[in-house]
Amino acid sequence: MSIALHLALIALLLALAFWTVVARETFAAVAGFVSYGLLLTLAWVALSAVDVALTEAAIGAGLTGALLIGATSRLRKTEAAARAERPGRATRVLAAIVATAVAAAIAACVLLLPDPGPSLAPEVAQNLASTGVGNPITAVLMSFRAMDTMLEAIVLLFGLIGIWSLASDRYWGGRPGLAPVVEPNGILAYLARVLPPIGLVVGIYILWVGADYPGGKFQGGTVLAAMWLLLLMSGLHDAPAVSQRWVRLALVAGPAVFILVGVLGVFVAGAFLGYPEGLAKPLIIVIEVALLPSLAVTLTLLLMGPPQRSESSP
Amino acid sequence: MSPAAPVNLTTPGGLLLVLAVLLPFAGVLLGLVLGGRHAQRVAWLTILLGIGVVLAITRASLGSGASLVYLLGGWAPPLGVALRADGLAVCMMLVVAVVVGAVGVYANGDFGTPAGQRETRAALAFWLLLLAVWGSLNLVFVSGDIFTLYVALELLTFAGVPLVALDGRAETLQAALRYLVYALLGSMFYLLGTFLLYGAYGTLDIALLAERVGAQPVTWMAAALMTAGLLAKTALFPLHLWLPPAHAGAPAAASALLSALVIKGAWFLVVRLWVDVFPGIVSLPAAQLLAALGASAIIVGNIVALRQARLKLLIAYSTVAQIGYLFLMFPLVQALNATQQGNAAAVTGGLLQAISHATAKAAMFMAAGLIYSTLGHDRVADLRGAGRALPMTITAFALAGASLIGLPPSGGFLAKWLLLSAAIATAQWWWVLVMLVGGLLTSAYVFMVVVRAMAPAAPGWSPKKQVPGYQQAAVLGLALCSFLLGLAALLPFDVAQIGRAVVPLVGSP
Numbered sequence: 084m085s086i087a088l089h090l091a092l093i094a095l096l097l098a099l100a101f102w103t104v105v106a107r108e109t110f111a112a113v114a115g116f117v118s119y120g121l122l123l124t125l126a127w128v129a130l131s132a133v134d135v136a137l138t139e140a141a142i143g144a145g146l147t148g149a150l151l152i153g154a155t156s157r158l159r160k161t162e163a164a165a166r167a168e169r170p171g172r173a174t175r176v177l178a179a180i181v182a183t184a185v186a187a188a189i190a191a192c193v194l195l196l197p198d199p200g201p202s203l204a205p206e207v208a209q210n211l212a213s214t215g216v217g218n219p220i221t222a223v224l225m226s227f228r229a230m231d232t233m234l235e236a237i238v239l240l241f242g243l244i245g246i247w248s249l250a251s252d253r254y255w256g257g258r259p260g261l262a263p264v265v266e267p268n269g270i271l272a273y274l275a276r277v278l279p280p281i282g283l284v285v286g287i288y289i290l291w292v293g294a295d296y297p298g299g300k301f302q303g304g305t306v307l308a309a310m311w312l313l314l315l316m317s318g319l320h321d322a323p324a325v326s327q328r329w330v331r332l333a334l335v336a337g338p339a340v341f342i343l344v345g346v347l348g349v350f351v352a353g354a355f356l357g358y359p360e361g362l363a364k365p366l367i368i369v370i371e372v373a374l375l376p377s378l379a380v381t382l383t384l385l386l387m388g389p390p391q392r393s394e395s396s397p
Numbered sequence: 398m399s400p401a402a403p404v405n406l407t408t409p410g411g412l413l414l415v416l417a418v419l420l421p422f423a424g425v426l427l428g429l430v431l432g433g434r435h436a437q438r439v440a441w442l443t444i445l446l447g448i449g450v451v452l453a454i455t456r457a458s459l460g461s462g463a464s465l466v467y468l469l470g471g472w473a474p475p476l477g478v479a480l481r482a483d484g485l486a487v488c489m490m491l492v493v494a495v496v497v498g499a500v501g502v503y504a505n506g507d508f509g510t511p512a513g514q515r516e517t518r519a520a521l522a523f524w525l526l527l528l529a530v531w532g533s534l535n536l537v538f539v540s541g542d543i544f545t546l547y548v549a550l551e552l553l554t555f556a557g558v559p560l561v562a563l564d565g566r567a568e569t570l571q572a573a574l575r576y577l578v579y580a581l582l583g584s585m586f587y588l589l590g591t592f593l594l595y596g597a598y599g600t601l602d603i604a605l606l607a608e609r610v611g612a613q614p615v616t617w618m619a620a621a622l623m624t625a626g627l628l629a630k631t632a633l634f635p636l637h638l639w640l641p642p643a644h645a646g647a648p649a650a651a652s653a654l655l656s657a658l659v660i661k662g663a664w665f666l667v668v669r670l671w672v673d674v675f676p677g678i679v680s681l682p683a684a685q686l687l688a689a690l691g692a693s694a695i696i697v698g699n700i701v702a703l704r705q706a707r708l709k710l711l712i713a714y715s716t717v718a719q720i721g722y723l724f725l726m727f728p729l730v731q732a733l734n735a736t737q738q739g740n741a742a743a744v745t746g747g748l749l750q751a752i753s754h755a756t757a758k759a760a761m762f763m764a765a766g767l768i769y770s771t772l773g774h775d776r777v778a779d780l781r782g783a784g785r786a787l788p789m790t791i792t793a794f795a796l797a798g799a800s801l802i803g804l805p806p807s808g809g810f811l812a813k814w815l816l817l818s819a820a821i822a823t824a825q826w827w828w829v830l831v832m833l834v835g836g837l838l839t840s841a842y843v844f845m846v847v848v849r850a851m852a853p854a855a856p857g858w859s860p861k862k863q864v865p866g867y868q869q870a871a872v873l874g875l876a877l878c879s880f881l882l883g884l885a886a887l888l889p890f891d892v893a894q895i896g897r898a899v900v901p902l903v904g905s906p
Contacts, residue, residue, distance in 0.1 A: 192593055192618045201599025206476050227476050230469045234536070234548045237422055238555060241529050244429070245559035248522035252565070255518040326432065326516060335426040342419060342426075354407070354471035355415045 089129060096122050109162060113151040120144025133297035134220045137289070141305035149312065150386055215364030217295030224299070225367045229356045233341045236374060239381045240334060247325055250389035256326035257394045259387035263318035275317035282310035290375050294364065300371045304378030311383045322387050324394040330380065337377025341370050405474060405604075410457030411467030414480040414539045416450045417490060421532030425525050433516035437509065440524040444501050447531065451494040455892075458487045464896030466541075474602035479541040481604070484895030485748055486538040489665060492752045493538075495878060496657050496759045497531050502871040503763050504650040506864070519563050523651065529556035530654055537662040543591050543674075544601045546666060550587060550630070554580040557659040560651035561643045572642035579629050579639045583663070586626030590619040607674050620675050624687075627670075630663035633687075633724060634694035637717045644716060645709040649766020652709065656716045657759035661751050664723050672730055672744060681735065684727040692831040694721030699838035703845075708765045708775035711842060712758070718835065719754045719801060723747060725816055725828050732823035742822070745893045746815030749882070753808025756879035757797035763872045764794040768850070773861040777846060782854025784847075789869040791850045793876035798843030800879040803836050808882025 099122060103115035120143045127136035158165070170178075207219045207227065214226040224232045250257075266272055286306035293299030314320040323330050344366055348357035358366050424443030428436035458465055467480040482490070508523045510516065533552035540546045558580065561573035595601055597616065598609040610616050632640040644656045671679055698718030705711040726747030730740040767790045768783050769775045784791045800807035803814075813832055820828040 188618060189589060189593070189622075192615045193596070195613075195615055196593075196596045200596050203475055203599060210472075210476065226470060227472050228478055228544075230478050231545055231548055234545070234552060237425075238548065238551050240425070240429075241526075241552060241555040244425075244522060244525055244529070245555055248518060248526075248559045249562060249565075249570070250518055252518050256516060328430070331430045331432065335430055338422075339426050342423060345419075348470070349412065352471065354468060355412065356470040358470075 092122065092126055092129065096126065107166070109155045109158060110152075113148070113155050116151060117144055117148035120148060134218075134299070137297055137302045141302045145309065146305055146382060146386070149309075153386065153388075213360075213363065214358070214367070215361075216367060218293060218297065220297070221293055221295075221299060221367070225370065226356075226358065226363065229341075229345070233338065233345065233356075236338045236341065236378065239378070239385070240338060243334065243381055243385055246385060247389050250325075250391070254390045254392055256324060257390040257392050258322050258324045259384065259390050260315070260322050262392060263315065263321055265318035269317070271313070271317040272319060275313045275319050278313060279310040282306055282313075286310070286375070286379070290371055293371070294368065300374045300378055304375050305382060307375065307379035308382035308386070311379065312386060315383070315387065322384075325384075325390050326394065330384075333376055333380040334384075335377070337370075337374035340373035344370055405468070405479065406466065407468050408461065408463070408466045410454065410461070410465050411480070413450055413454045413457060414465060414467045414482055415469070417447070417454060417535040417539065418480075418532050420447050420450060421528040421535070424528040425532070428521075428525050428528065432521060433514075434510040434520075436516075436521050436524045437505075440528055441501065443528055444498055448494045448498055451490050454482060455487055455491060458482065458484070458895055459892070462895060474542065475600035475605055478545050479602060479604075480539045481541040481896075482539045483897055484891070484893040485665075485668070485744070485897070487895065488748055488752065488893050489538045489661070490535055492755050493531065493534050493658055496653070496755055496875065497527065499871045499875045500650050500653050500759060500763070501527065503653070503766075503868050506868045507648060507650055507766070519565075519648075522559060523563060523648075526556050526560050526651075527654065530560070530659060534658060534662050537665055541603050542601050543594065543603060543606070546669075547584065547588050547591055550584055550663065550666070553659060553662050554584065554630075557655055560655055561647045563648050563651055564646065566646070568642070569646040572639070572646050576639045576643040579632075579636065583626040583629035586622045586629070587666075588626075590621075590623035590626070593619040593622070603669065603674055607676075610675065610678055612678055616675070616678050620670065620678055623670060624667060627663045627667045628690075631660050631667065631720060631723075632717065633690050633720055634697055634717065635690070637694065637698070637720070640717055641710055641713040644713040644762075645707065649709075649763050649769070652713075652762040652766075653759035656713065656762055657755040660716070660720065661755060664720070664751065667724075668726075668744075668747065671727055672740065676731075676734060679727075679731070681728060681731045684731040687724045687727045688828060691721035691724030692828070694718055694724075695831055695835040696838075699835060699842070703838065703842050706777055708768065708777050708780070708846065709762070711777060711846070712761050712765055715761075715801065715839070715842070716754075716758055718839070719750075719758070722750050722754075722813070722816070722832070722835070725820075725832070726750075728825060728828070729816065729819040729823060732825065733819060736823065738822065741891070741894055741897075742815050743819040744897075745891065746812050746819060748893050749808055749812035749815065749885070753800050753812055753879050753882050756875050756882070757800040757807075757809065760793050760797040760872050760875035760879065761801075763868070763875070764790045764797070767864045767868060767872065770862045770864050771860045777849065780846065780849040781852035782858050782860075784851040785854055786860045787864070787869065789873050790864075791847065793869075793873040794850070795843070795847045796873075796876040796880040798839070798847065800876075800882070802840045802843060803832075806883035807880045808885070809879070811883040811886050 096119065099115050099119040103112050103119060106112040106115055120139060124136045124140040124144065127139055207223060211219055211222050214222040216222050286303040289298040289306060290300050290303035315322055345356040349355050351359045421443055424439050428439040431439060454465065464481050464483040469478045504523060508520045510520045533549055533556050536549040537546065537553065540549055558573050558577045561576055562569045593615050594606060598606060600606055629636045644652050647655060695718050698714050698721060702711050702714035702718060705714060726743045729743035733740045733743055765775055767787055771786050772783060800809040803809040817829055817832060
């Protein structure tokens with residue numbers, strides 16, 4: 084991309100970020116945030132960080148955007164009251180000054196970083212062969228720093244337990260979200276009939292290709308979650324009750340398989356999360372395939388919120 | 398360069414560190430699948446096994462007299478992630494195991510699944526979150542990598558915040574949300590600092606970083622960002638505003654976990670960074686600033702605690718004050734380092750303060766819970782009769798209070814004595830003054846509560862509810878731990894200093 088294009092991208096990013104902060108309407112701010120996320124995806128592509136771009140598009144803009152839009156619609160009734168409680172001008176100016184100062188100091192530090200910076204990339208490349216995968220980022224996430232990835236999957240689960248714990252006791256064990264309204268001839272129902280098969284293939288492809296090219300379970304899982312959400316929102320399918328055994332099993336299967344493969348490593352490779360010679364790639368694929376549905380179910384249910392109606396509710 | 402290269406080999410017993418982290422997490426997974434009262438059973442099985450693991454870690458650590466190390470996946474840092482447990486980590490894991498066990502016993506009374514119901518919300522969430530908090534804290538203590546530590550902080554946040562709102566009342570939801578905002582901002586600052594350190598030094602490993610960091614603006618900025626983030630999570634004055642409503646509004650067992658343990662995670666990380674990673678980077682004035690905030694916390698927290706009408710809020714503000722003591726150690730460590738006296742007294746003093754506060758505060762919150770159940774309220778002015786109805790519990794409250802004040806032979810006494818002697822050895826008399834005034838203020842509210850609770854009940858009064866004896870025993874047990882901790886001074890060895898002599902002091906040429 085030419086320098087002019089880059090500059091235009093930067094200017095737009097800054098403008099959208101500014102808009103998101105100053106917008107008065109919550110919905111306007113969310114709209115700014117989602118567009119900001121999509122543009123940020125372009126920026127990562129321009130920096131040749133395709134893995135980061137995919138994640139930003141799927142999770143940063145897509146999933147977070149959907150979550151925020153959902154929150155906005157729930158907050159609409161109280162928005163006027165909340166605005167009345169807005170902090171005074173002096174507080175806001177002070178906050179702006181502090182935030183700008185911190186950002187400027189961090190920017191100055193980034194400019195001071197050594198160039199070229201010290202990097203572990205050569206070492207990763209050197210050891211890539213023994214992991215059996217071709218994408219160095221997958222090697223970092225699934226082999227060198229597999230512990231972090233396992234823990235991230237567990238963090239998501241903790242988040243879901245936290246959200247569920249906000250339910251009212253009356254509806255515990257019931258279904259999340261409001262009862263769906265079916266409009267069989269609506270555009271949403273049409274999309275929900277057409278898109279999911281395609282989305283399913285795309286999600287699994289992103290997972291599979293992640294071994295050697297940009298992609299992976301988090302991005303793939305997000306695509307699957309989006310497809311399920313589409314089905315739920317169109318009313319063609321109802322959200323499952325949180326007490327269902329299969330829901331619980333689907334949630335923990337991925338992290339559980341990850342831990343079990345890690346324990347297997349103690350016996351066959353001499354270290355927790357170690358992979359035996361030659362079996363690294365198959366085992367990594369086992370973990371990723373187990374994580375994909377777990378992540379998709381966790382992300383979908385995170386967006387659906389706590390149980391809000393009884394299990395027998397339509 | 399330092400002569401002692403960081404030990405980068407898995408040591409015997411290293412695998413126990415993985416177990417200490419993953420056993421509680423595996424318990425969460427299993428408990429979620431089985432659900433209902435099985436979750437409680439799984440939690441109990443995990444607590445018993447987990448205590449065994451921590452004891453085995455202690456034994457291995459005492460046996461070898463060195464840090465335990467485990468290389469995950471067999472990859473050595475900087476490429477891989479190492480788990481390391483020095484004496485500090487082992488001590489913290491021990492106290493967390495003790496408190497989790499006692500809170501577990503207490504919670505049997507409050508978070509059982511009633512007969513006739515398959516699963517209730519609060520019980521399931523509590524038992525899962527109890528294990529989640531435990532595993533996350535163990536990870537904070539043993540992780541040797543600043544990014545894994547970030548993940549540990551996130552785990553701890555998402556395990557801790559829902560505990561605040563277990564009651565489901567609107568004001569606890571608001572308190573939980575405020576806590577979440579503080580905690581997430583703290584995480585973000587910590588993460589920004591982590592990025593800067595990786596960008597400048599090409600490693601995330603604590604031992605390698607300690608060797609590589611140099612005194613330059615990027616390091617200062619990273620240290621400042623990470624410290625600020627962690628202070629918000631520890632609730633050091635003036636970032637303490639989220640703490641009192643969050644800790645006071647939670648159910649007693651959850652308050653005990655939050656106030657005794659969860660905030661110590663972020664504090665432990667500040668110690669790790671300031672004492673082990675940045676000893677040559679942070680300056681004495683910066684350490685004085687931290688301690689000045691601590692001193693303000695002691696004074697303000699204690700005075701506000703004195704003015705509280707509700708017992709749980711009083712205890713929560715007392716936490717705000719006690720957090721202050723935890724930060725008095727930093728200028729003492731710096732000054733001891735600078736004068737080549739060895740920082741053992743200040744580090745052990747800080748650690749003992751953390752341990753004695755953890756046991757004492759958990760006991761106090763649970764005692765307040767029992768008082769609330771018995772009287773039907775927790776108004777400080779109207780506690781009469783509590784001493785007659787709950788003699789064991791009021792004794793426990795008094796013993797825990799004695800430890801907070803710093804009366805011998807309590808853990809609080811030994812901690813404050815070590816900190817006082819370090820302050821005198823480095824000629825920083827003003828911290829001595831702060832500690833003495835803090836002790837006086839603390840004794841005022843502890844005596845106020847105990848004296849009012851000992852007053853005879855109104856004629857014809859009867860307890861609202863009989864509390865089970867095992868709950869009272871758990872509270873008394875914890876309070877005794879805190880009160881008798883000072884006897885640790887008689888131990889022939891200093892567990893806290895295991896594996897710490899090899900930590901290279903960098904920055905001084």
